[in-house]
Amino acid sequence: MTRTNIDFPRLKFCGFTHPEDLENALRCGIDAIGLNFYSKSPRFLSPAPATDLARRAKGKVLRVGVFVDESPEVIARLVADDVIDVVQLHGDEELEYLHRFRSRAELASIPILRAVSWRGAEFPQDAQRCREWASQIGILGFLVDAHDPVQRGGTGKRARWDLLTPRPEAFLGLPFLLAGGITPENAEEAIRTVNPDGLDLASGIESSPGRKDQSKMTAVAAAARKAWA
Template sequence: MRTIGGQGDIMWVKICGVRTPEQAEMVCEYQPDAIGLNFYEPSPRCVSNTTAQHIAAVCVGKAELVGVFVDHSPMEIENIVRSVGLDRIQCHGNESPAALREIQKRCPDASLIRAWRMRPEGLSDLANYLAECHAADVHLSAVLIDAYVAGTYGGSGKTVAWEQLTQEYQTGDWPSLILAGGLRPDNVAEAIEAVQPWGIDTASGVEYLEGEKGVKDPERVAQFITSARQADES
Protein backbone atom coordinates (compact mmCIF):
# COMPACT_ATOMS: atom_id res chain seq x y z
CA MET A 1 0.00 0.00 0.00
CA ARG A 2 1.25 3.45 -0.88
CA THR A 3 0.98 6.58 1.20
CA ILE A 4 -0.71 9.43 -0.63
CA GLY A 5 1.80 12.09 -1.39
CA GLY A 6 4.66 9.67 -0.83
CA GLN A 7 7.59 8.99 -3.11
CA GLY A 8 7.70 6.36 -5.82
CA ASP A 9 6.42 5.71 -9.28
CA ILE A 10 3.91 2.95 -8.56
CA MET A 11 0.33 3.80 -9.51
CA TRP A 12 -2.11 4.10 -6.59
CA VAL A 13 -5.32 2.21 -7.41
CA LYS A 14 -8.62 2.64 -5.58
CA ILE A 15 -11.77 0.58 -6.06
CA CYS A 16 -14.67 2.66 -4.79
CA GLY A 17 -18.23 1.93 -3.78
CA VAL A 18 -17.69 -1.48 -2.19
CA ARG A 19 -20.84 -2.42 -0.30
CA THR A 20 -20.31 -5.73 1.49
CA PRO A 21 -17.55 -7.59 3.34
CA GLU A 22 -17.76 -10.35 0.74
CA GLN A 23 -17.18 -7.87 -2.07
CA ALA A 24 -14.32 -6.29 -0.14
CA GLU A 25 -12.68 -9.67 0.36
CA MET A 26 -12.96 -10.40 -3.36
CA VAL A 27 -11.57 -7.00 -4.36
CA CYS A 28 -8.66 -7.34 -1.93
CA GLU A 29 -7.59 -10.54 -3.69
CA TYR A 30 -6.51 -8.37 -6.64
CA GLN A 31 -4.42 -6.10 -4.40
CA PRO A 32 -5.70 -2.57 -4.92
CA ASP A 33 -4.09 0.12 -2.78
CA ALA A 34 -7.40 1.33 -1.40
CA ILE A 35 -11.08 0.56 -1.14
CA GLY A 36 -13.65 3.36 -1.05
CA LEU A 37 -16.66 3.28 1.26
CA ASN A 38 -19.51 5.60 0.32
CA PHE A 39 -21.42 7.21 3.19
CA TYR A 40 -23.66 9.43 1.01
CA GLU A 41 -27.16 8.09 1.68
CA PRO A 42 -28.76 8.89 -1.72
CA SER A 43 -26.05 6.88 -3.47
CA PRO A 44 -26.87 3.29 -4.51
CA ARG A 45 -23.39 2.43 -3.22
CA CYS A 46 -23.95 3.79 0.28
CA VAL A 47 -22.98 1.65 3.28
CA SER A 48 -24.05 1.91 6.89
CA ASN A 49 -21.59 2.49 9.68
CA THR A 50 -22.05 -1.11 10.85
CA THR A 51 -21.44 -2.57 7.41
CA ALA A 52 -18.39 -0.34 7.00
CA GLN A 53 -16.96 -1.74 10.24
CA HIS A 54 -17.38 -5.29 8.93
CA ILE A 55 -15.69 -4.32 5.65
CA ALA A 56 -12.85 -2.69 7.59
CA ALA A 57 -12.22 -5.94 9.45
CA VAL A 58 -11.79 -7.74 6.12
CA CYS A 59 -9.36 -5.12 4.77
CA VAL A 60 -6.90 -4.98 7.66
CA GLY A 61 -3.38 -5.15 6.24
CA LYS A 62 -4.69 -5.50 2.69
CA ALA A 63 -5.98 -2.10 1.55
CA GLU A 64 -6.41 1.43 2.83
CA LEU A 65 -9.94 2.55 3.63
CA VAL A 66 -11.18 5.79 2.10
CA GLY A 67 -14.47 7.23 3.29
CA VAL A 68 -16.48 9.15 0.69
CA PHE A 69 -18.55 11.98 2.14
CA VAL A 70 -20.87 14.56 0.57
CA ASP A 71 -21.53 17.62 2.73
CA HIS A 72 -21.50 15.65 5.98
CA SER A 73 -20.84 17.69 9.09
CA PRO A 74 -17.33 17.55 10.54
CA MET A 75 -18.77 15.82 13.62
CA GLU A 76 -20.45 13.12 11.51
CA ILE A 77 -17.21 12.51 9.65
CA GLU A 78 -15.21 12.33 12.86
CA ASN A 79 -17.60 9.76 14.34
CA ILE A 80 -17.40 7.54 11.25
CA VAL A 81 -13.63 7.87 10.92
CA ARG A 82 -13.15 6.79 14.52
CA SER A 83 -15.71 3.97 14.56
CA VAL A 84 -14.67 2.44 11.22
CA GLY A 85 -10.96 3.23 11.31
CA LEU A 86 -10.71 5.14 8.04
CA ASP A 87 -7.30 6.03 6.64
CA ARG A 88 -8.49 8.73 4.24
CA ILE A 89 -11.37 11.18 4.01
CA GLN A 90 -12.64 12.04 0.52
CA CYS A 91 -14.91 15.09 0.44
CA HIS A 92 -17.04 14.98 -2.68
CA GLY A 93 -19.62 17.70 -2.08
CA ASN A 94 -19.58 21.48 -1.68
CA GLU A 95 -17.38 21.55 1.42
CA SER A 96 -15.76 24.93 2.01
CA PRO A 97 -12.11 25.36 3.00
CA ALA A 98 -13.36 26.27 6.48
CA ALA A 99 -15.23 22.94 6.68
CA LEU A 100 -12.12 21.07 5.56
CA ARG A 101 -10.09 22.84 8.23
CA GLU A 102 -12.56 21.69 10.89
CA ILE A 103 -12.48 18.11 9.53
CA GLN A 104 -8.69 18.22 9.54
CA LYS A 105 -8.72 19.41 13.15
CA ARG A 106 -11.11 16.66 14.27
CA CYS A 107 -9.41 13.87 12.29
CA PRO A 108 -5.68 14.66 12.34
CA ASP A 109 -4.61 11.09 11.53
CA ALA A 110 -6.75 10.72 8.39
CA SER A 111 -5.46 12.48 5.29
CA LEU A 112 -7.79 14.62 3.19
CA ILE A 113 -8.64 14.01 -0.46
CA ARG A 114 -10.72 16.70 -2.14
CA ALA A 115 -12.84 15.41 -5.01
CA TRP A 116 -13.50 17.96 -7.74
CA ARG A 117 -15.98 17.59 -10.59
CA MET A 118 -14.37 19.11 -13.65
CA ARG A 119 -16.70 21.28 -15.71
CA PRO A 120 -16.27 21.88 -19.46
CA GLU A 121 -14.87 25.36 -18.76
CA GLY A 122 -11.89 23.85 -16.97
CA LEU A 123 -10.16 24.15 -13.59
CA SER A 124 -10.05 27.88 -12.86
CA ASP A 125 -12.52 27.33 -10.01
CA LEU A 126 -10.25 24.65 -8.56
CA ALA A 127 -7.29 27.03 -8.66
CA ASN A 128 -9.23 29.56 -6.62
CA TYR A 129 -10.41 26.90 -4.19
CA LEU A 130 -6.92 25.53 -3.59
CA ALA A 131 -5.65 29.04 -2.94
CA GLU A 132 -8.36 29.44 -0.29
CA CYS A 133 -7.39 26.08 1.23
CA HIS A 134 -3.78 27.20 1.43
CA ALA A 135 -4.82 30.43 3.16
CA ALA A 136 -6.90 28.41 5.62
CA ASP A 137 -3.96 26.09 6.38
CA VAL A 138 -5.78 23.06 4.94
CA HIS A 139 -3.41 20.27 3.94
CA LEU A 140 -4.80 18.22 1.07
CA SER A 141 -2.91 15.04 0.28
CA ALA A 142 -4.58 14.69 -3.13
CA VAL A 143 -7.23 16.06 -5.45
CA LEU A 144 -9.48 13.55 -7.18
CA ILE A 145 -10.76 14.82 -10.51
CA ASP A 146 -14.12 13.42 -11.61
CA ALA A 147 -16.46 14.36 -14.43
CA TYR A 148 -19.14 16.95 -13.77
CA VAL A 149 -22.65 15.56 -14.15
CA ALA A 150 -25.47 17.70 -12.77
CA GLY A 151 -27.14 16.13 -9.76
CA THR A 152 -24.54 13.44 -9.13
CA TYR A 153 -21.46 13.21 -6.95
CA GLY A 154 -19.44 10.58 -8.78
CA GLY A 155 -20.17 7.11 -10.09
CA SER A 156 -21.77 8.49 -13.26
CA GLY A 157 -19.52 6.58 -15.65
CA LYS A 158 -18.71 9.77 -17.59
CA THR A 159 -15.06 10.41 -18.45
CA VAL A 160 -13.09 13.58 -17.84
CA ALA A 161 -11.62 15.58 -20.75
CA TRP A 162 -8.17 14.05 -20.33
CA GLU A 163 -6.25 16.39 -22.64
CA GLN A 164 -7.77 19.47 -21.06
CA LEU A 165 -7.05 18.12 -17.58
CA THR A 166 -3.41 17.49 -18.50
CA GLN A 167 -3.04 21.03 -19.79
CA GLU A 168 -4.66 22.71 -16.80
CA TYR A 169 -3.68 20.66 -13.75
CA GLN A 170 -0.68 22.32 -12.11
CA THR A 171 1.15 19.14 -11.13
CA GLY A 172 4.17 20.85 -9.63
CA ASP A 173 2.18 23.15 -7.34
CA TRP A 174 -1.05 21.31 -6.56
CA PRO A 175 -1.65 18.13 -4.50
CA SER A 176 -1.19 14.69 -6.04
CA LEU A 177 -3.69 14.03 -8.85
CA ILE A 178 -6.07 11.09 -8.68
CA LEU A 179 -8.00 10.51 -11.90
CA ALA A 180 -11.58 9.24 -11.75
CA GLY A 181 -14.59 9.44 -14.02
CA GLY A 182 -15.63 6.64 -16.33
CA LEU A 183 -12.47 4.56 -15.98
CA ARG A 184 -12.96 0.96 -17.13
CA PRO A 185 -10.76 -2.04 -17.93
CA ASP A 186 -10.82 -1.10 -21.62
CA ASN A 187 -9.79 2.55 -21.24
CA VAL A 188 -7.72 2.81 -18.05
CA ALA A 189 -4.39 2.24 -19.83
CA GLU A 190 -5.18 5.00 -22.32
CA ALA A 191 -6.21 7.32 -19.47
CA ILE A 192 -2.97 6.70 -17.58
CA GLU A 193 -0.90 7.34 -20.68
CA ALA A 194 -2.78 10.56 -21.45
CA VAL A 195 -2.91 12.08 -17.96
CA GLN A 196 -0.04 10.47 -16.03
CA PRO A 197 -1.91 10.79 -12.72
CA TRP A 198 -0.53 9.82 -9.33
CA GLY A 199 -3.50 7.54 -8.77
CA ILE A 200 -6.72 6.25 -10.33
CA ASP A 201 -10.19 5.56 -9.00
CA THR A 202 -13.13 3.58 -10.33
CA ALA A 203 -16.57 2.55 -9.10
CA SER A 204 -19.07 1.82 -11.87
CA GLY A 205 -16.28 0.79 -14.25
CA VAL A 206 -15.72 -2.51 -12.44
CA GLU A 207 -19.35 -3.41 -11.86
CA TYR A 208 -21.47 -5.88 -13.81
CA LEU A 209 -22.65 -4.33 -17.07
CA GLU A 210 -26.18 -5.48 -16.25
CA GLY A 211 -27.61 -5.59 -12.77
CA GLU A 212 -27.62 -3.71 -9.48
CA LYS A 213 -25.29 -0.75 -9.04
CA GLY A 214 -22.50 -1.27 -6.58
CA VAL A 215 -22.04 -4.99 -7.21
CA LYS A 216 -18.47 -5.52 -8.36
CA ASP A 217 -17.64 -7.98 -11.13
CA PRO A 218 -14.54 -10.02 -10.18
CA GLU A 219 -13.47 -10.32 -13.81
CA ARG A 220 -13.69 -6.58 -14.42
CA VAL A 221 -11.90 -5.81 -11.14
CA ALA A 222 -9.06 -8.13 -12.12
CA GLN A 223 -8.87 -6.71 -15.66
CA PHE A 224 -8.91 -3.12 -14.42
CA ILE A 225 -6.12 -3.54 -11.87
CA THR A 226 -4.01 -5.63 -14.25
CA SER A 227 -4.39 -3.07 -17.05
CA ALA A 228 -3.52 -0.23 -14.69
CA ARG A 229 -0.41 -1.95 -13.37
CA GLN A 230 0.79 -2.88 -16.86
CA ALA A 231 0.22 0.68 -18.14
CA ASP A 232 2.09 2.05 -15.15
CA GLU A 233 5.09 -0.19 -15.85
CA SER A 234 5.30 0.67 -19.55
Protein backbone atom coordinates (compact mmCIF):
# COMPACT_ATOMS: atom_id res chain seq x y z
CA MET A 1 0.00 0.00 0.00
CA THR A 2 1.40 3.37 -0.96
CA ARG A 3 0.87 6.55 1.04
CA THR A 4 -0.28 8.60 -1.93
CA ASN A 5 -3.34 8.58 -4.17
CA ILE A 6 -1.34 7.21 -7.11
CA ASP A 7 -1.18 3.49 -7.88
CA PHE A 8 2.33 2.07 -7.67
CA PRO A 9 3.70 1.25 -11.15
CA ARG A 10 4.49 -2.35 -11.98
CA LEU A 11 6.57 -1.69 -15.08
CA LYS A 12 8.62 1.48 -15.56
CA PHE A 13 10.85 2.13 -18.55
CA CYS A 14 13.36 4.88 -17.90
CA GLY A 15 15.61 7.21 -19.89
CA PHE A 16 13.61 8.14 -22.98
CA THR A 17 15.14 10.65 -25.36
CA HIS A 18 13.25 10.08 -28.63
CA PRO A 19 9.50 10.27 -29.37
CA GLU A 20 9.43 7.12 -31.50
CA ASP A 21 10.92 5.08 -28.66
CA LEU A 22 8.28 6.42 -26.31
CA GLU A 23 5.45 5.57 -28.68
CA ASN A 24 6.78 2.02 -29.02
CA ALA A 25 7.02 1.68 -25.25
CA LEU A 26 3.47 2.87 -24.71
CA ARG A 27 2.26 0.01 -26.90
CA CYS A 28 3.90 -2.45 -24.49
CA GLY A 29 1.44 -1.67 -21.72
CA ILE A 30 3.88 -0.08 -19.29
CA ASP A 31 2.73 1.91 -16.26
CA ALA A 32 5.39 4.63 -16.04
CA ILE A 33 8.18 6.32 -17.95
CA GLY A 34 11.30 7.97 -16.58
CA LEU A 35 12.52 11.32 -17.91
CA ASN A 36 16.10 11.95 -16.80
CA PHE A 37 17.06 15.47 -15.77
CA TYR A 38 20.53 14.63 -14.46
CA SER A 39 22.98 16.54 -16.65
CA LYS A 40 25.75 13.94 -16.32
CA SER A 41 23.55 11.12 -17.59
CA PRO A 42 23.74 9.95 -21.23
CA ARG A 43 19.93 10.01 -21.08
CA PHE A 44 19.73 13.64 -19.97
CA LEU A 45 16.81 15.70 -21.27
CA SER A 46 16.66 19.47 -21.53
CA PRO A 47 13.24 21.07 -20.91
CA ALA A 48 12.10 21.33 -24.56
CA PRO A 49 12.37 17.64 -25.56
CA ALA A 50 11.18 16.61 -22.10
CA THR A 51 8.05 18.70 -22.54
CA ASP A 52 7.35 17.06 -25.89
CA LEU A 53 7.71 13.56 -24.47
CA ALA A 54 5.61 14.49 -21.46
CA ARG A 55 2.82 15.76 -23.69
CA ARG A 56 2.79 12.49 -25.64
CA ALA A 57 2.64 10.42 -22.46
CA LYS A 58 0.15 12.50 -20.48
CA GLY A 59 -2.83 10.52 -19.27
CA LYS A 60 -1.38 7.24 -20.55
CA VAL A 61 1.35 6.49 -18.02
CA LEU A 62 2.92 8.08 -14.97
CA ARG A 63 5.62 10.55 -15.96
CA VAL A 64 8.49 10.25 -13.50
CA GLY A 65 11.18 12.91 -13.40
CA VAL A 66 14.59 11.59 -12.36
CA PHE A 67 16.75 14.04 -10.39
CA VAL A 68 20.14 13.91 -8.68
CA ASP A 69 20.62 16.56 -5.99
CA GLU A 70 18.63 19.07 -8.05
CA SER A 71 17.36 22.31 -6.59
CA PRO A 72 13.68 22.26 -5.60
CA GLU A 73 13.18 25.40 -7.70
CA VAL A 74 14.12 23.57 -10.91
CA ILE A 75 11.83 20.65 -10.10
CA ALA A 76 8.99 23.01 -9.17
CA ARG A 77 9.11 24.61 -12.62
CA LEU A 78 8.77 21.23 -14.32
CA VAL A 79 5.83 20.32 -12.10
CA ALA A 80 4.17 23.69 -12.75
CA ASP A 81 4.64 23.16 -16.49
CA ASP A 82 2.90 19.75 -16.25
CA VAL A 83 5.97 17.79 -17.35
CA ILE A 84 6.06 15.24 -14.52
CA ASP A 85 3.62 13.46 -12.19
CA VAL A 86 6.13 11.87 -9.81
CA VAL A 87 9.59 12.92 -8.60
CA GLN A 88 12.34 10.29 -8.36
CA LEU A 89 15.17 11.39 -6.09
CA HIS A 90 18.31 9.53 -7.11
CA GLY A 91 21.05 11.48 -5.34
CA ASP A 92 22.28 12.12 -1.83
CA GLU A 93 19.20 14.07 -0.77
CA GLU A 94 18.54 13.93 2.97
CA LEU A 95 15.48 14.85 5.03
CA GLU A 96 16.59 18.47 5.28
CA TYR A 97 16.34 18.60 1.50
CA LEU A 98 12.87 17.06 1.66
CA HIS A 99 11.70 19.78 4.03
CA ARG A 100 12.91 22.50 1.62
CA PHE A 101 11.35 20.56 -1.25
CA ARG A 102 7.94 20.35 0.42
CA SER A 103 8.01 24.04 1.31
CA ARG A 104 7.45 24.87 -2.36
CA ALA A 105 3.73 25.10 -3.12
CA GLU A 106 4.16 23.19 -6.40
CA LEU A 107 5.91 20.34 -4.58
CA ALA A 108 3.86 20.15 -1.40
CA SER A 109 2.01 16.99 -2.38
CA ILE A 110 3.73 15.49 -5.42
CA PRO A 111 4.55 11.79 -4.88
CA ILE A 112 8.21 10.84 -4.46
CA LEU A 113 10.07 7.69 -5.45
CA ARG A 114 13.21 7.42 -3.30
CA ALA A 115 16.07 5.60 -5.03
CA VAL A 116 18.25 3.58 -2.65
CA SER A 117 20.93 0.94 -2.77
CA TRP A 118 20.50 -1.95 -0.35
CA ARG A 119 23.74 -3.54 0.84
CA GLY A 120 22.46 -5.61 3.73
CA ALA A 121 23.30 -5.87 7.42
CA GLU A 122 26.91 -4.74 6.97
CA PHE A 123 25.64 -1.26 6.11
CA PRO A 124 23.17 -0.24 8.84
CA GLN A 125 23.11 3.29 7.43
CA ASP A 126 21.09 1.95 4.48
CA ALA A 127 18.37 0.69 6.81
CA GLN A 128 18.33 3.90 8.80
CA ARG A 129 17.98 5.99 5.66
CA CYS A 130 15.14 3.85 4.34
CA ARG A 131 13.25 4.04 7.63
CA GLU A 132 13.60 7.81 7.72
CA TRP A 133 12.28 8.24 4.20
CA ALA A 134 9.54 5.63 4.53
CA SER A 135 8.08 7.48 7.50
CA GLN A 136 7.56 10.68 5.50
CA ILE A 137 4.20 11.66 3.99
CA GLY A 138 3.93 11.47 0.21
CA ILE A 139 6.52 8.76 -0.40
CA LEU A 140 5.20 6.54 -3.18
CA GLY A 141 7.81 3.87 -2.52
CA PHE A 142 11.41 2.93 -3.16
CA LEU A 143 13.47 2.19 -6.24
CA VAL A 144 16.21 -0.28 -5.30
CA ASP A 145 19.21 0.01 -7.61
CA ALA A 146 22.67 -1.52 -7.70
CA HIS A 147 25.22 0.35 -5.62
CA ASP A 148 27.63 2.45 -7.67
CA PRO A 149 29.79 5.14 -6.03
CA VAL A 150 29.99 7.19 -9.23
CA GLN A 151 27.12 6.69 -11.68
CA ARG A 152 23.51 7.23 -10.63
CA GLY A 153 21.45 4.49 -12.23
CA GLY A 154 21.49 3.09 -15.74
CA THR A 155 24.75 1.23 -15.13
CA GLY A 156 23.49 -2.20 -16.12
CA LYS A 157 24.87 -3.55 -12.84
CA ARG A 158 22.66 -6.07 -11.12
CA ALA A 159 21.35 -5.31 -7.65
CA ARG A 160 21.88 -7.83 -4.84
CA TRP A 161 18.70 -9.85 -5.17
CA ASP A 162 19.69 -12.13 -2.28
CA LEU A 163 19.63 -9.19 0.13
CA LEU A 164 16.04 -8.32 -0.77
CA THR A 165 14.46 -11.60 0.31
CA PRO A 166 12.80 -11.43 2.69
CA ARG A 167 11.73 -7.87 2.03
CA PRO A 168 13.70 -5.45 4.22
CA GLU A 169 11.80 -4.38 7.33
CA ALA A 170 13.31 -0.92 6.90
CA PHE A 171 10.97 -0.26 3.97
CA LEU A 172 8.14 -0.09 6.55
CA GLY A 173 5.76 -1.86 4.20
CA LEU A 174 6.21 0.53 1.28
CA PRO A 175 6.37 -0.99 -2.21
CA PHE A 176 9.55 -1.02 -4.26
CA LEU A 177 10.70 -1.14 -7.85
CA LEU A 178 13.64 -3.44 -8.55
CA ALA A 179 16.22 -1.84 -10.84
CA GLY A 180 19.78 -2.62 -11.82
CA GLY A 181 20.71 -5.08 -14.53
CA ILE A 182 17.17 -6.16 -15.44
CA THR A 183 17.00 -7.56 -18.99
CA PRO A 184 14.54 -9.52 -21.13
CA GLU A 185 16.50 -12.63 -20.17
CA ASN A 186 16.21 -12.24 -16.40
CA ALA A 187 13.06 -10.17 -15.85
CA GLU A 188 10.85 -13.17 -15.09
CA GLU A 189 13.48 -14.63 -12.76
CA ALA A 190 13.81 -11.28 -10.97
CA ILE A 191 10.10 -11.15 -10.25
CA ARG A 192 9.86 -14.75 -9.09
CA THR A 193 13.01 -14.52 -6.95
CA VAL A 194 12.67 -11.10 -5.32
CA ASN A 195 8.90 -10.54 -5.56
CA PRO A 196 9.21 -6.77 -6.08
CA ASP A 197 6.15 -4.62 -6.60
CA GLY A 198 7.52 -3.51 -9.95
CA LEU A 199 10.50 -3.43 -12.30
CA ASP A 200 12.45 -0.43 -13.57
CA LEU A 201 14.59 -0.73 -16.70
CA ALA A 202 16.87 1.59 -18.65
CA SER A 203 20.00 0.03 -20.15
CA GLY A 204 18.38 -3.42 -20.30
CA ILE A 205 15.96 -2.27 -23.01
CA GLU A 206 18.41 -0.21 -25.07
CA SER A 207 20.42 -0.56 -28.24
CA SER A 208 22.60 2.36 -27.07
CA PRO A 209 22.29 4.84 -24.17
CA GLY A 210 19.02 6.71 -24.60
CA ARG A 211 17.80 4.64 -27.57
CA LYS A 212 15.27 1.94 -26.82
CA ASP A 213 15.10 -1.42 -28.56
CA GLN A 214 11.54 -2.35 -29.47
CA SER A 215 12.13 -6.10 -29.34
CA LYS A 216 13.68 -5.85 -25.87
CA MET A 217 10.83 -3.71 -24.55
CA THR A 218 8.27 -6.14 -25.92
CA ALA A 219 10.12 -9.13 -24.47
CA VAL A 220 10.41 -7.59 -21.00
CA ALA A 221 6.74 -6.68 -20.94
CA ALA A 222 5.79 -10.24 -21.93
CA ALA A 223 8.10 -11.75 -19.30
CA ALA A 224 6.69 -9.50 -16.59
CA ARG A 225 3.09 -10.33 -17.49
CA LYS A 226 3.92 -14.03 -17.37
CA ALA A 227 5.57 -13.78 -13.96
CA TRP A 228 2.76 -11.71 -12.48
CA ALA A 229 -0.06 -13.78 -14.00
